[in-house]
Amino acid sequence: MPGDAPPVRARGLVKRYGEILAVDDIDLTVRVGDVYGFLGPNGAGKTTTLRMALGLITPTAGAVELFGRNPMREGVRALDGVAGFVEAPRFYPYLGGRKNLELLAALDANGAAARIDEVLEIVELAPRAGHRVGGYSHGMRQRLGIAAALLRSPRLLILDEPATGLDPAGMRDMRTLIRRLAGEGITVLLSSHQLPEVQELCDRVAIVDKGRVVYEGALADLRRQGGAGYRLRTTDDERALAIVRGQRGVEAAVLSENSVGFHAEERDVGALSLALGQAGVGILSLTPELATLEDLFFRLTEDGNGASATHAGELASAGAEQPVGAS
Amino acid sequence: MSSIGAVSREPLAAPRGHFRRAATATAYRWELRKLVSQKRTYLGLGLGVILPLIFVAVQSLRQHHDHGDNIFFPQITQSGLATPVLMLLFLSVFMLPVIASLVAGDIVAAEDGNGTLKTILTRSADRGQIFAAKVLAALTYATIAVFLSAAVGTAAGVAAWGFNRIITFSGTVVSPSEGLLLVFAANACYLIPLFAVASIGVLLSTVTRNSAAAVVGTIGVTILILVIAQIPGLEGIKPYLLTEQYEAWHGLLRTPTNWAPIGHSAWVCALYAVPALVAGYLVFLRRDVAGG
Numbered sequence: 001m002p003g004d005a006p007p008v009r010a011r012g013l014v015k016r017y018g019e020i021l022a023v024d025d026i027d028l029t030v031r032v033g034d035v036y037g038f039l040g041p042n043g044a045g046k047t048t049t050l051r052m053a054l055g056l057i058t059p060t061a062g063a064v065e066l067f068g069r070n071p072m073r074e075g076v077r078a079l080d081g082v083a084g085f086v087e088a089p090r091f092y093p094y095l096g097g098r099k100n101l102e103l104l105a106a107l108d109a110n111g112a113a114a115r116i117d118e119v120l121e122i123v124e125l126a127p128r129a130g131h132r133v134g135g136y137s138h139g140m141r142q143r144l145g146i147a148a149a150l151l152r153s154p155r156l157l158i159l160d161e162p163a164t165g166l167d168p169a170g171m172r173d174m175r176t177l178i179r180r181l182a183g184e185g186i187t188v189l190l191s192s193h194q195l196p197e198v199q200e201l202c203d204r205v206a207i208v209d210k211g212r213v214v215y216e217g218a219l220a221d222l223r224r225q226g227g228a229g230y231r232l233r234t235t236d237d238e239r240a241l242a243i244v245r246g247q248r249g250v251e252a253a254v255l256s257e258n259s260v261g262f263h264a265e266e267r268d269v270g271a272l273s274l275a276l277g278q279a280g281v282g283i284l285s286l287t288p289e290l291a292t293l294e295d296l297f298f299r300l301t302e303d304g305n306g307a308s309a310t311h312a313g314e315l316a317s318a319g320a321e322q323p324v325g326a327s
Numbered sequence: 328m329s330s331i332g333a334v335s336r337e338p339l340a341a342p343r344g345h346f347r348r349a350a351t352a353t354a355y356r357w358e359l360r361k362l363v364s365q366k367r368t369y370l371g372l373g374l375g376v377i378l379p380l381i382f383v384a385v386q387s388l389r390q391h392h393d394h395g396d397n398i399f400f401p402q403i404t405q406s407g408l409a410t411p412v413l414m415l416l417f418l419s420v421f422m423l424p425v426i427a428s429l430v431a432g433d434i435v436a437a438e439d440g441n442g443t444l445k446t447i448l449t450r451s452a453d454r455g456q457i458f459a460a461k462v463l464a465a466l467t468y469a470t471i472a473v474f475l476s477a478a479v480g481t482a483a484g485v486a487a488w489g490f491n492r493i494i495t496f497s498g499t500v501v502s503p504s505e506g507l508l509l510v511f512a513a514n515a516c517y518l519i520p521l522f523a524v525a526s527i528g529v530l531l532s533t534v535t536r537n538s539a540a541a542v543v544g545t546i547g548v549t550i551l552i553l554v555i556a557q558i559p560g561l562e563g564i565k566p567y568l569l570t571e572q573y574e575a576w577h578g579l580l581r582t583p584t585n586w587a588p589i590g591h592s593a594w595v596c597a598l599y600a601v602p603a604l605v606a607g608y609l610v611f612l613r614r615d616v617a618g619g
Contacts, residue, residue, distance in 0.1 A: 048617075054449050057615035075453045076348065083449070090442035094364050103357050107450035109349040148446070 005068025006031050007082075007156040007187040008053060012062030015048050015211075022048045024211035025062070030156075030189050030204075035182045037202035037219070038191040041301055045211040046191045050086045050160050053189075055079065066156060084158030084189070088165075089145025093134030097125055097144050100133055104148050112151040119147040122177070138165040146177065157181060160191045175201060199293040209301040222296055229289040230269060232260040235282035243279055247272045261289075349452035351459050358464035362430065368468070371426035375472045378422065379414050379480035383487050386410075398496055406491040408506040410484025411477045412513065412580070418476060419517055419573045424524045424549045427469040431528025432541030434461045435611065439536040445616050458533075458611045462604060465525045470518055477514045481507070499582040509580055516576035516589055519596045523569055524549060526600035530607040536618075566591065569599050 008030035015023040023045040030036045040046045051057045053064045055071025055078065063070050069078035091100040098116060105112035120126040123143035133141065142162060149157055162178070163171040171194075178201055182188050192198050198205060199219070206216040215222055234240040241260050244253045249268030254261050264272065269286070276283055362368045386403050397416065402409040435458075438444040447457060493506040501509065528545040535541045552570045555561060565571055575592035578585035 051445075051615075051617065054445075056445055056448060057617055058613070076451050079449060079451070085449075086445060088442075090446050092361060092364075092441065092443060094366075095361070099360075099364075103360070104446070104450055106353045106357055107349045107447060107452045109347045109353065109451055152450075 005065060007034075007067055008036075008064065008189055009068075010049070010053070010062065010064045013049060013052060013059055013064060014061040015045070015052060015057065016060045021211050023052070023059075026208065026211070026213050028206045028213060028216055030187060032187055033182075033185065034204050035178070035188045035190065035202045037198035037205035038189060038208070039193065039195070039198055039205055039297060040208035041193060044208045044301070046208055047086055047160055049208070050084075050158055050189075050191055053158065054082070054084070054086065056086070081152075081155040082158065083149035083152035083154035083156075084160070085145045085149065086158070086160040088138075089141055089148065091133040091141065091144060091148075094132060096130045096132055097136070097140075097147075098129035100144065101129075101148060101151060105151050108152055110152070112153075115151055115153070119150040122150065123147045139167065139170045142166060142170075142174070146174075150181075154186060156187045156189065158189045158191075161193070162190070163192070163194055163197055171197070195292075195294045195297055205293075207297060207300050214300045215296075219293065223290045223293070229261060229263055229291070230286060231289055232262070232286050233258065233284040234260070234276065235284065239279065240276060240281050243275055243281065244272060247275060347451065349450065349456065351452075351456045354452050354456050354460035355463045358434070358460045359467065362464060362468060367433065368430065371429045371468075371472055372475055374422065374426055375418075375476035376479050378418065379410065379476060379483055382414060382417075382480070383410060383483040387487050398494060398498075402493060404488050406493045406503075406506070407483075407485030407488045408481065408491070408493045408503065408510060410488075411480035411510045412493075414476060414480040415510075415513060415517060415576070419576075420553070420570070421549075423469075423473060423476070423517070423521060425546055426472045427465075427521050427525045428528045428542050428545035428549075430468040431465040431525040432532050432543075432545045433538040434465050434529060435532040435607075436536050436538040436541050439618060440538060442618060444618075448616060454612050455608070458608050462526070462529055462607075465529055466522055469521050469525045473514050473518060473521065477510060481510060495580040495582060496577060497581040512579050513576040516579055516592075517573065519575065519589075519592050520569055520572040523572075523596040523600040523603075526603040526607075530603040530610075533607040533610050533614075567595055567598070569596065572596055 006029050008028065010026055010028045013023055013026040014021070026045070026049055028038075038046050038049070048057065049064075052059050053066065053071070055075065058072060063072065066078050066082050067080075069080070071078040091097075092103070095103070098120065101116045101119070102113065105116060117126070120129050123146050125140060125143055125147060128136070128140065133144065136144065142165065146159075146162065149159075159178070163174045166174060175197060178188060178190065182201075188201075190198065190202060202219055204217065205219050205222065207214050232240060232244065237255055237258060237260055241253060241255045244250055244260055244262050247264075247268065248271075250262050250264045250272060252261075252263045273283060273286065397413075399409045399412050399416070403413065435444075438447070448454060452460075490503045490507075492500050492502060494500050495509070524545065527548055528541060531541040531544040531548075532538070535544065549570060552568050556565055556568050556570055572592040572595055575588040578588045
């Protein structure tokens with residue numbers, strides 16, 4: 001039923017260019033209200049996947065549905081309520097910003113023209129709207145791309161590297177805008193390799209590498225599965241390290257920077273603190289350290305040991321072999 | 328965007344409504360507006376304007392006029408209406424096909440070059456509509472180029488030599504107003520093969536994704552056909568060559584009107600235009616938009 005269908009649902013998505021397998025059997029689901037991060041190194045297949053989602057390129061196999069509609073079968077009807085851009089947004093350089101939006105609004109035919117002033121205000125391009133886009137900076141074009149997307153009153157916004165090339169203030173403003181849009185109920189599919197941006201904005205992520213999804217799920221789950229790390233400062237770190245290493249359920253204990261780092265489940269940490277107390281070692285601080293998205297991303301996408309992890313279970317194992325935060 | 332929070336608090340996401348597809352006429356209007364906004368558009372039209380003016384200026388300065396083998400040559404200084412007929416005769420073989428190719432070869436490929444194809448194909452107009460709008464815009468441009476050239480040629484000729492009677496190919500003298508009508512009809516008739524040239528241009532524009540290659544390719548195709556027409560032993564195929572249809576309009580300047588070459592031209596040109604447009608449409612419909 002299209003009415004109950006998720007904003008994006010890809011199943012078995014494959015795109016092959018001759019010998020090159022750009023997208024290899026990708027499954028992903030973006031749910032209503034998600035701010036969904038689509039992560040991967042350059043060339044991982046992110047943009048190709050988004051192009052297939054928008055009906056710009058034909059999958060070799062599999063399908064993408066937007067709100068239950070397949071762009072390959074239903075054409076632009078499948079893009080009803082969907083907007084965004086892939087790679088850099090492109091406009092007619094010989095037309096002004098407003099003229100470009102007028103053109104796109106005319107092609108939308110859903111009262112979009114009446115929203116031009118509003119979206120130009122939102123992205124703060126109103127004063128430059130009459131100028132030719134050929135003279136716009138990269139950041140202004142990115143903002144015009146957002147304006148063009150908002151003209152469609154989207155329920156799903158697909159943004160491919162929206163902050164690329166922006167200065168720090170521009171990046172901050174872009175994040176603010178995305179947060180606002182998400183707050184208004186727009187589902188956002190955000191492709192990025194800017195990990196702090198994704199960590200700040202997204203609640204669910206898919207990480208792709210070499211055309212395959214190596215993780216899909218809640219960002220919080222990913223970070224938990226990356227291994228719950230702790231850092232312990234005591235009155236006697238040498239003795240504390242010996243006690244920590246002897247404690248059941250504690251792994252990867254190392255002494256560094258006047259503290260002891262280790263991995264353990266929460267219940268085992270309780271037992272450890274009692275053991276330290278009984279041994280007369282005073283606890284100055286015991287702080288949990290969750291893996292950053294950057295740590296997890298590199299663990300999933302770099303062949304540290306000759307192979308990528310293929311699912312979250314393997315990620316947890318990988319996390320157990322290396323102290324969290326040690327890079 | 329630093330004051331985003333202070334801007335409109337209207338919800339940006341609209342509830343799902345009834346989907347409305349854009350009208351093809353809207354896409355066509357915007358194709359024309361894009362053409363109007365591009366300098367290259369005026370290059371072809373400028374040629375169409377300046378060549379008749381140069382022709383009239385040069386003929387006005389000459390003391391003696393060659394009569395040549397065409398009935399309209401001796402009439403240059405007797406009737407201004409001879410000028411647009413002679414201009415059509417000169418420009419129809421090469422210059423007007425070149426002018427038509429400038430836009431037809433560019434109209435799809437330029438979107439590839441700018442990366443704007445992905446921008447317009449993710450709106451509410453489907454690929455068939457976009458393609459139709461582009462074809463119509465290319466044909467409109469060719470039409471404007473032909474009639475602009477004819478209008479300038481007529482105005483300049485009449486200004487120089489008067490709005491007088493003219494003698495047609497069959498030796499019939501026609502009144503100035505009838506002559507003007509015939510000039511219009513001849514140019515309209517010439518649009519038949521020119522549309523075929525433009526259709527080939529659109530096909531090449533779609534397939535090559537490169538404006539220069541498509542423009543040069545279209546001109547190359549017409550030159551190739553012209554060369555083929557000159558090869559001894561190929562007389563049998565000559566009536567079916569596109570470039571041979573450039574002269575079909577001559578039938579209108581005879582008494583009685585000879586409709587046979589015009590009818591022949593129509594179906595021969597359709598043999599070039601229809602497959603080109605169908606192929607272009609299918610390529611455009613199925614192509615991956617991977618650039619930009």
